[in-house]
Amino acid sequence: MTEEQSKVFQRVVSVAQTFLADAMEKGMVTPALIAEQVDFVAGAMVQGVEIDRRAAVAELIRRFSLWIGNASTLADQEGHKDWLTAARRRDWRYWQRYRDFLERKMSLKAVEALDESTNQILELLEDPVREGRWDRRGLVVGHVQSGKTGNYTGLICKAADAGYKIIIVLAGLHNNLRSQTQIRLEEGFLGYETSVRNDVVRFIGVGENGRDAEIRPNCATNRSDNGDFNTRVARHYAITPEQRPWLFVVKKNKTVLERLLKWIRNQVADAKDADGRPIVTNLPLLLIDDEADHASVDTGEQLFNPDGTPDDDHQPKAINSRIRKILHSFAKKAYVGYTATPFANIFIHRRNETKEEGPDLFPQSFIVNLSAPSNYVGPARVFGLRSPEGRIGGLPLSREVDDHLDEEGSGGWMPPKHPKDHVPLHDGLDEVPPSLRNAVGAFVLACAVRILRGQGRSHSSMLIHVTRYTAVQEEVRRQVDALVKRFRQRIERGFERDELLAEWKRLWLDDFVPTSAAIGHALKDLEADCDLPDWEDVVAVLPEVFGDLSVRAINGTAGDVLDYAEREETGLKVIAVGGDKLARGLTLEGLCVSYFVRTTKMYDTLMQMGRWFGYRPGYVDLCRLYTTPDLVEWFGHIADAAEELRQEFDTMVATRATPREYGMKVQSHPVLMVTSPLKMRSAKSLQLSFSGEVLETVAFHRDPGILAKNLAAAEHLFEAAGVPAEAGTITRKRDEGAQDWKGFLWKDVPADHVIDFFGAYLTHPAARKVNSALLMDFIKAMVTNGELTSWTVVLMGGGEGEPHSFCGKYSIDNMATRKPKDGSGHYSIGRLLSPRDESIDLGEDAWRAALELTISAWTKDPARQTDEAGKEQPKTPSGPAVRRVRGYGAEGVPAAPERGLLLVYPLDPKTAGLPEDGPPVVAFGASFPASRSITTVKYEVDHLLWENEYGPAD
Structure with missing residues (x-):
């Protein structure tokens, strides 16, 4: 074309x-x-x-065929005045031209959704023409690579239309990410290409053909690699309230932010505050913080005075301090953070404040959860979601890699721990391992198919992310470049061409053909084009692929850049080798193949490394992720954790909770033990709460002695609980009829017996969330507050396994069965609980209240669904709704924060691959009612052990 x-x-x-x-x-x-x-x-x-x-x-x-769910919002309206009306929006020109620009490239439904979500965010800010001092701070949470830049570009356009005069965008830590953001904002907001002299090079994007030149915004930065804010140039800027808005796109860099702060205080401030500090009173500020969980969070631990006020001698970290000082220099300001991994932002203490910096960046005014369109390919699509039958709904895109290590697992081409001068050798040779050779071949074939599908002028990228060290990255780039040159010579000159084509034809027949067929079936609701061309046609375009293909290192020292904008007309085909720059924020256009063997296991870091999530129109079936089995498992954990937190968020939205309440919830969430303890602002321990959580064992010992000990702990609990209230069939009346369970149910079991059970039960170290000793301590702490004092205990039957008798009198006809996951030394399963099991202790009114809450909290977010069923309104209560109704009550349903639920599942040892005559594997699920108390239990953190287990924070 x-x-x-x-x-x-x-x-x-x-x-x-x-x-x-x-x-x-x-x-x-x-x-x-x-x-x-x-x-x-x-x-x-x-x-x-x-x-x-x-x-x-x-x-x-x-x-x-696209469909998009609605954004949901937690808001605190204290001090806020409603202001955004249809009349106010009528003649907005920046937004109208951005909307026209988007409609040329995107679905009308997608543009409509962006319009609605940016209206939601804008109305939560303050009216820029409102008199007096005001301060709004919020957070927008999107999915990784789901279009957050497009969203905040729309917000900036509307904010400028409404009257915000100073717009600062904090765009990552590196020059190329700042430059990439600048280019996007030139297209979507400025309407012109900037230059070093800050003049208009040419009109682009929304300003094509000089459209609306009279409303052209001013810009103090430019798209060049060193186009960040510069004081020498800035001295000539004169900013007055009557002028068009000013845009600043700056790095999160101590020197740059200090430069900007001094310029604001010296050149822009028009008054002084009560402490004599320069302050801007006539220009409202909008500060957008992209990747807000990265570098912006103060990781120092602020102390508090005996009266509860913050210690004013606290010195925040450099970048956090300067962001807050910039905000503190304006009487009228709005701060909006954007991130896909909000964990660190939620850990910010609500009361942190100093005289010099003002309040910390906790999103006290609002948190907005963006939904993704149905063509978004995120963690739930790629890895599926857990269920009692294992992970379901994932796409067959992952390819397991293990040949980057030697047989011992501690050496080889790229071992998990290696020095910064490591020389990557495979079997002693200076070459890449077969898996990476295979991945490069898959990328070549994907580029060829895209050409034949009419996408040859679109960008195509491959990511190689194997080390954080730039010198090692350069060695990898050199090896991959040598490999590509050998491939090119064989294709163009014919030497050993037949052998290479035979190798790729096997890859085509064994991988591409079945994968495209499977994905075409799985995504039929998206009208995905997964038809493959004939092999002969693929071979014919290979010279064209190699004619455009380049290999580049993208890191803090390399000269290579991803010049997508300069190659917009021809399309860039690039294999990018990198580390942190590729791991966060930088968009890899047309990403097809990823080769990823980094070892960090911290949730937020891993999520941000997931550059392969995003939009893949017309080529999702060509995408591949080459990674380790361990990382596939961890990304599964991430998908589950993200889903839990979003469900909890939606439930809180339905009950009109505030960001502060959600902050307390997330700050103590046991899943988030796996994020950097530095970002948790706790150098020695974490304070965890299990209120409103369901914890289920999914990793178990195989040692018969430990299994027997856990069985004895369960039998001791059953004996102590007395006579079951219900036995055999347990029936509950529901709207659609009756729900039945098989087993034995005890009511009003004193907490002491449950505490004894957790004290005697030995959980496996690989159980990431469930630690029996912590659970025991937490219940003890809650009991002193009058909560979790009375338990419902259920021995669950009704499975498909063998029978078993407990205590010689509680006979289960069929134990539950859970298929073991491959690749671990212990017995590991996907999910223990069936979602309906948590409502076994709810009466009809409470069950209906939980269902109503579930429906009101439900959002059609395709990024959280793995199949067509995700569009259906729920017919059974969600876990968060059950736990919230149990703890908080509802109309006609009294609160019962004293009532915990313990479900004990004996798992058939035969299914687990254990001796048939051995003891059953005793598993449990503990459902804790939501609580208004903030009781926590201490979890000690050893930083050295943490780094050894999870890798360093990037």
């Missing part, structure tokens, strides 16, 4: 989409109608230019 054909193609798609907008409102868009409109528009517009009408129809089918 030539440049002219590409532009005509985009124009035809855009105009046809506009013509179809009315039909979309009526739900009447069909593939036949789309084809008809494409033919009409192409016939009317195209003179002498051939366009791919089939590709245009396919693109429009994708756009119109």
